[in-house]
Structures are given as C-alpha cells and as structure tokens.
Amino acid sequence: MKQTAPRSNYLGVGGWIWAGNYKLERYLYLLHRITGLGMLLFLTFHLTATTVFRIQGQEVWETTMALLSNPWLKAGEYLVAAAFVYHGMNGLRLILQEFGFLLGKPTPPIYPYKDALRKKRLWVVVMMVVIFILALVFLFDFIV
Amino acid sequence: MRRTRLHLLHMFSGIAIAVLAGIHMVALHLEEVLAFFGVDASEPTSWGAMIARSSQGIWVGIYIALLAFLLYHALYGLRGIILELTPSARKERVITWLFVVVGIAVFIWGSYVPISLLSS
Numbered sequence: 199m200k201q202t203a204p205r206s207n208y209l210g211v212g213g214w215i216w217a218g219n220y221k222l223e224r225y226l227y228l229l230h231r232i233t234g235l236g237m238l239l240f241l242t243f244h245l246t247a248t249t250v251f252r253i254q255g256q257e258v259w260e261t262t263m264a265l266l267s268n269p270w271l272k273a274g275e276y277l278v279a280a281a282f283v284y285h286g287m288n289g290l291r292l293i294l295q296e297f298g299f300l301l302g303k304p305t306p307p308i309y310p311y312k313d314a315l316r317k318k319r320l321w322v323v324v325m326m327v328v329i330f331i332l333a334l335v336f337l338f339d340f341i342v
Numbered sequence: 343m344r345r346t347r348l349h350l351l352h353m354f355s356g357i358a359i360a361v362l363a364g365i366h367m368v369a370l371h372l373e374e375v376l377a378f379f380g381v382d383a384s385e386p387t388s389w390g391a392m393i394a395r396s397s398q399g400i401w402v403g404i405y406i407a408l409l410a411f412l413l414y415h416a417l418y419g420l421r422g423i424i425l426e427l428t429p430s431a432r433k434e435r436v437i438t439w440l441f442v443v444v445g446i447a448v449f450i451w452g453s454y455v456p457i458s459l460l461s462s
Contacts, residue, residue: 210427231423238416245409245448249455256389263387279371286360293353335375336367342374 221315223322230288233281240278272340279336284329291325348418355415362408396459406453413449417441 209217214228251262265271294300295318302317368376369383376383385391395401421441425434 208428234416234419235423238420241412241416245452249452252392253455253458259389259392266387279367282363282367286356286364289356290360293356296353336371339372339374 223315223318226288226322230285233285236281237278237285276337276340279340280333283332283336287325287329287332291321352415352418355411358411359408359415362404362411365404366408396456399460402456402460405456409452410449413445417445
C-alpha cells in the first residue's frame with residue numbers, strides 16, 4: 199500500500215506572519231512580539247551604557263552621551279519610546295481580556311452572529327488611538 | 343500550576359514595568375511636557391543630573407525594582423518565543439537554566455552599580 203507522509207502543520211517562524219485568515223488582532227500580536235524583541239535588544243545597549251560606562255566616571259559618561267546625541271541614534275531612541283508605548287498599551291489590553299474584561303456580555307447565537315473578535319474590536323480601536331496620542335506626545339518632546 | 347504562576351508573574355511584571363518604566367521615560371524624555379507643568383527637568387542625562395538621581399534612595403530603588411521586573415519579563419518572554427520553535431525537552435531545560443543564570447548575573451551586576459554610586 200502506498201504510504202504518503204502526513205502534511206506538516208509546523209510552520210516555524212513563517213507562521214508568525216501568515217497561517218491563513220489572520221485578522222487585525224493577530225498582526226497586533228506580531229507587532230507586540232517584534233517590539234518586545236526590539237526593546238530587549240535596546241535593553242542590552244542601555245544596560246551597558248548605564249552600568250559599564252557610567253561606573254568609569256564623568257569623562258566616559260559624557261563621551262557616551264555625546265555619542266548618543268547623534269540624530270540617527272535619537273531617531274532610534276524615539277522608536278524605542280514608541281515601541282514601549284505600543285507594547286505597554288497592547289499588553290494591558292491582553293491582560294484585561296485574559297481576565298475576562300472588555301469582552302462584552304455573552305449573547306445567544308442568533309443570526310446574524312456577532313463573533314467574539316468583533317465584540318472586542320472597539321477596545322482595540324480605543325487602545326490604538328491612545329497609543330497614537332502617546333506616541334505623538336513623545337515625538338513632540340523628541341523634536342522640540 | 344507552576345507554569346500558570348510563572349505566566350501570572352509575567353503579566354504582573356508587565357504592569358509593574360509599565361508603571362516604573364513610565365516614571366523613568368517621563369522623567370528622562372518628556373522635559374518639555376514636564377516644563378509645561380512647572381517641573382524643571384532640563385538636561386536629565388547630564389553627569390550632574392544623573393549623579394543627583396543616583397544619590398537618592400528612591401531612584402536607586404526604582405532602578406533596581408525595574409531591572410528585576412524587566413529581566414524576568416524579557417527573559418520569560420524570549421523563552422516563550424524560543425519554546426514555540428519546539429526544541430527537545432533537554433534543550434528546553436538548558437534554555438531555561440541558561441536564562442535563569444544570565445538573569446541573576448545581570449541583576450547582580452545591574453544593582454551593584456547604582457548601589458555603589460549611591461554614596462558617590
């Protein structure tokens with residue numbers, strides 16, 4: 199009898215981006231992961247600057263700060279601030295929803311059905327507006 | 343149950359980071375906004391301002407607590423991402439213990455520096 203290998207449903211890292219029928223929340227989750235990894239990378243640089251360089255005294259500290267005032271690095275620093283705002287607000291939404299808040303009351307499944315994702319969508323939009331406003335506040339302070 | 347508690351701690355540390363890193367970010371990045379509310383926070387990254395903060399116990403406490411929550415949250419999060427790539431049980435244990443050792447080492451070094459600068 200002919201044997202065929204079962205189809206692998208393991209998608210690896212590729213599955214982060216697409217595994218069929220992804221909705222907005224799934225991409226927010228992907229962005230949550232990317233911002234988390236980005237901030238972890240920043241944390242390693244930041245901890246090096248604030249421990250290894252700081253403990254060496256005023257001269258090394260001031261040289262480091264002069265280096266960090268480079269406009270490209272300032273832009274990178276703003277991206278970290280924006281990532282922090284996004285990761286924090288989206289994380290707060292995820293925590294609230296995990297504990298059962300912001301989900302709306304259960305409704306009987308009568309046509310036309312209203313799925314759970316659409317009941318939560320309002321809070322997703324509210325969260326995105328708050329992120330946008332906070333990111334603008336940080337942008338204002340970075341460019342002024 | 344252990345994994346549930348670790349996950350709960352991940353969420354709790356996330357809230358703690360939002361508060362503590364929020365204080366850190368506002369104090370160090372929102373000088374113009376703070377000036378609008380009458381708080382003088384000009385040049386927060388200058389040597390003088392940094393030393394002034396480092397000599398205050400409250401700031402040192404915030405930094406050390408933030409470091410502890412950050413290291414747990416970041417390393418537990420990274421571990422979760424790596425475990426999604428389905429390593430073997432042996433590799434999983436190696437990754438977990440590697441992260442525990444790295445986390446403790448970075449925490450000891452990262453808290454030694456502000457404590458040593460407290461008296462400077």
